[in-house]
Amino acid sequence: MKPIFANSAFVTAPERLVLRKGRWRSLPLKVRYGLFRHPEAGLVLVDAGYGPRVVRGARSLALRLYNALFGPKLVEDGQPEAVLRQLGATPADVAVVVLTHVHADHVSTLDLFPQARIIAKTGLLAQVENRGLWQNLNHGVFAELLPKGLAARAADVDGFALRDAPLGLGRGRDLFGDGSVLAIDLPGHAEGHYGLCFAALPVPLLYAVDTQWLLAALPEERQPGFPASLIANDRQALAESARRVLAFRQAGGDVLLCHDPGQSPYDLSEVRP
Ligand SMILES: [Zn+2]
16 A cells, blocks of 8 residues: 655745755755555545645735745646546545644645545544634634634544654554554644554655755754754754654664655655556
């Protein structure tokens, strides 16, 4: 049950902003989301990437500003509908969407999947629904991108049983009851941020999402400072999460991040027939 990861968009940023002592050259950062077929649960999406709702059409002023600032360039054949088509499926076939956190680049095509069961931190979803525009913006959350009633159809990550993850990673929530996919809390980047460990692969994979932007930035001495540190929800927790992810990698695990510009063996372009 190897997951594949598609790239929904590119965002360019100077390397120096996302890597301490990096260069000033511009890096094309990817905005990945994952997809796998679980034998019982069916087609599962991991986050939902950047989509058209961020870059065009009716949007709040705040979202327009956000779009102007980050300027994501959508990859048309990396959008969920196109990727699913390539796999002989449609958005209606997606049974489950696992949301690692609710930043715009992880949720903006969610309205394609009105039937899917959501796995998320349900307390966080309720909080987002209940608090005001500014409080949400303060956490980098655009509630307008979240479909109405999302919390009501979500299962809480923290309601699943705890199980040991491989290679000393600690414990995670067993999302499908068979130990194949464990949700691993990786706090710091955003409220409720967690990653997924694909524990049953020959080489276990940790999708560490936004623990850092670049794999090269996982060691403490390469973690970016200001202004990247401003975005972090909790800087100390972020450093601790990065340590945990790096230790997993050093113990022989594979690590994938959402935005790393490198080509990964899990990237869709490399698994195309
Ligand atoms: Zn994020």
